Amino acid sequence: MSSALFEKIEMPGVKNIIVVASGKGGVGKSTVAANLAVSLTRQGLTTALVDADLYGPSIPMMFGVQNQKPSGIVTDGKEKILPVEKFGVKLLSIGFYMPAGQSLIWRGPMASNGLTQLFRDTEWGEIDYMIVDFPPGTGDIQLTTIQKLNLTGAIIVTTPQEIALSDARKAAAMFTKPDLNVPILGVVENMSWFTPVSHPDEKYFIFGKGGGEKLAREFNTPLLGQIPLVLEIGDVSDRGTTIYNQPDKEVIKAFDNISNAIY
Numbered sequence: 001m002s003s004a005l006f007e008k009i010e011m012p013g014v015k016n017i018i019v020v021a022s023g024k025g026g027v028g029k030s031t032v033a034a035n036l037a038v039s040l041t042r043q044g045l046t047t048a049l050v051d052a053d054l055y056g057p058s059i060p061m062m063f064g065v066q067n068q069k070p071s072g073i074v075t076d077g078k079e080k081i082l083p084v085e086k087f088g089v090k091l092l093s094i095g096f097y098m099p100a101g102q103s104l105i106w107r108g109p110m111a112s113n114g115l116t117q118l119f120r121d122t123e124w125g126e127i128d129y130m131i132v133d134f135p136p137g138t139g140d141i142q143l144t145t146i147q148k149l150n151l152t153g154a155i156i157v158t159t160p161q162e163i164a165l166s167d168a169r170k171a172a173a174m175f176t177k178p179d180l181n182v183p184i185l186g187v188v189e190n191m192s193w194f195t196p197v198s199h200p201d202e203k204y205f206i207f208g209k210g211g212g213e214k215l216a217r218e219f220n221t222p223l224l225g226q227i228p229l230v231l232e233i234g235d236v237s238d239r240g241t242t243i244y245n246q247p248d249k250e251v252i253k254a255f256d257n258i259s260n261a262i263y
């Protein structure tokens with residue numbers, strides 16, 4: 001196999017690259033990636049968010065920029081992509097290049113090449129933290145992308161129940177494979193509990209309890225946060241504003257704690 005296949009993607013102005021990964025879709029990986037990026041920006045850091053989720057790119061919708069297209073610029077004779085900017089975060093998504101309402105049917109090598117181009121052919125400027133919303137799962141596309149990026153570390157998102165955990169465990173194990181050796185910065189447990197408005201002091205553990213902590217212990221990494229199931233999170237995501245524009249201060253604090261823990 002040619003070594004060029006695993007050549008590192010050079011992004012000289014990007015200081016840290018953190019992948020947000022999960023074993024399967026629908027656990028809140030994009031929600032965590034988006035709010036982590038906004039939280040880091042609010043702490044005064046320059047931040048980029050790359051939506052590499054080939055199977056369900058949702059970042060454009062979460063930021064309300066699904067009708068925008070990144071523009072181009074010519075630098076040193078090369079044509080480069082200029083990311084879309086929203087809430088101070090430089091955004092790039094595979095979704096900007098997909099026809100509305102359609103899914104991508106790229107096969108493995110084509111998908112890996114598409115992702116590589118997204119990172120390499122963009123004019124990022126100076127970035128303290130690049131957050132990557134990674135495709136769920138542990139296939140070839142994920143492996144190749146990990147090999148090509150100079151990763152600072154990975155954050156694993158899971159919901160608390162055992163079935164989600166077994167998939168999240170596989171994702172975490174992929175990063176710790178000896179030939180990849182990417183540090184796991186921590187685990188975020190999402191949809192940890194639900195508190196009804198009528199019973200503000202109650203926590204209902206709808207999807208079980210303790211899963212995030214168990215996974216963190218197994219991989220000797222911190223549990224960075226537990227995000228409750230909050231109806232507004234889905235609501236603001238659909239309306240194109242991140243959770244920072246919703247009233248649940250506890251949730252905002254949880255994301256700020258996560259960003260504080262990683263920089």
Ligand code: ADP
Binds near residue numbers: 231
């Ligand atoms: P993934 O990236 O893992 O596929 P998403 O972040 O797209 O998952 O989340 C899936 C759906 O669940 C979205 O509609 C999102 O708004 C919603 N969601 C995620 N986390 C929460 C939460 N803590 N409370 C309520 N809804 C949530």
